[in-house]
Amino acid sequence: MADTKRFRCDAAPAIHQGRRACQEDTLAVDFTAGGGIGFAVLADGMGGHAAGDIASKVVVTEVFSELKMQAGNPAATGEGIGDLLRRATEGANDCLATYVRQFPETAGMGATLVAPVVAGNHLYWISVGDSPLYLFRGQHLFRLNEEHSLGQQLQDRVNEGSLSQDLADLHPDRNCLTSVLMGREVQQIDCREVPVELRHDDIIVAASDGLQYLTDDQIARVIYQNRFRPAAEISERLMHAVLALKDPEQDNIALCTIRISDPDAEQQTKTATQATRRIFLDLHGGEKRAVSRASGQSFL
Secondary structure, three states: OOOOOOOEEEEEEEEEOOOOOOOOEEEEEEEOOOOOEEEEEEEEEEOHHHOHHHHHHHHHHHHHHHHHHHOOOOOOOHHHHHHHHHHHHHHHHHHHHHHHHHOHHHOOOEEOEEEEEEEOOEEEEEEEOOOOEEEEEOOEEEEOOOOOEHHHHHHHHHHHOOOOHHHHHHOOOOOOEOOOEOOOOOOOOEEEEEEEEOOOOOEEEEEOHHHHHOOHHHHHHHHHHOOOOOHHHHHHHHHHHHHOOOOOOOOOEEEEEEEEEOHHHHHHHHHHHHHHHHHHHHHOOOHHHHHHHOOOOOOO
16 A cells, blocks of 8 residues: 555656757646655657647646546545556547547647656556656666657567667667557557555656657766755756757757655654764764864764
C-alpha cells in the first residue's frame, strides 16, 4: 500500500520554445504543496502546420481532466490506476479523431504522452511515443518508460547482434515514432500498473525529447549537482543546461521535476548530523578549537 501520509512530493514544471517557430509542447501539473499525491501530464505535439500544438493541448486537457475528476475516487486509484490511465489516454485519442473529422486540414497531427502519477512512495505512469521519464537515485539516472521509436527498435537489434551499431546510427528514419496519439489505433502503450517503489531523495523527471539534446550523462550530472535543491531549482538548472548548448535546431523543451522526501528519514539524518557534530566537538575541545582545526570551516 502506498504510504501517502509519510512521503511528500515537491514538483516544479518548466517549459521553453527553444529555437522553433511555435510551442508544440504542453504540460500540466497537479501536486498539492506538502502533499504526497499528484500527477503530471506532458505531450509533445507533432505535425507542424498540421496543428501539433493543438494536438498536444487536446491530449493534455483530456488526460489531465480525467485524472483530476477521478483523484478522489478510491476505486480508480491504487490497483485501479492502470485502468484509469488507459481510459484517459483512449479518451484523448478519441478526441483527436473527433477534431480531425471536424477540421480535415489538421489530418496528420498527433502527440506523444507521458503521465507519471505519484501516490506517496508509489510511482505509476502511462506513455506513448518517445517522451522520456527518468528516475535519479543515488548517483544514477534510469529511464523508466519505453521509447516507441524506430531508433529504439534498431538499437534492440544491435543488442541482439542482428545489426551493426554503425548501420543503426546511420539509418535515415531512426527518429521516426512507432507509436503516437493521432486519433487512430495506438500501436504501443507503456502503462505501469505495478508501481515502482520510491525512496527518500528520489528525483523523477518527465520531459519532452527537447531535454535529450543533453546526453543522459549530462542530465545525470546536472541533477546530481543540484540533488539537495528544491524541484524548481533542479528544473531551472536542467533548462539552463539545455539552452546553454545554443543549438540552432533546439526543439521545444518541457519538463517536470518531482522530488520525493520522507520526513522521518530527514529527521534521522538531522539527528545523526547533530550527534556527529557533538562527537567532533567533544574530541576537539569545543566549538572554538573545532573551527580552528578545520582551517576556519565551521562544522556547525
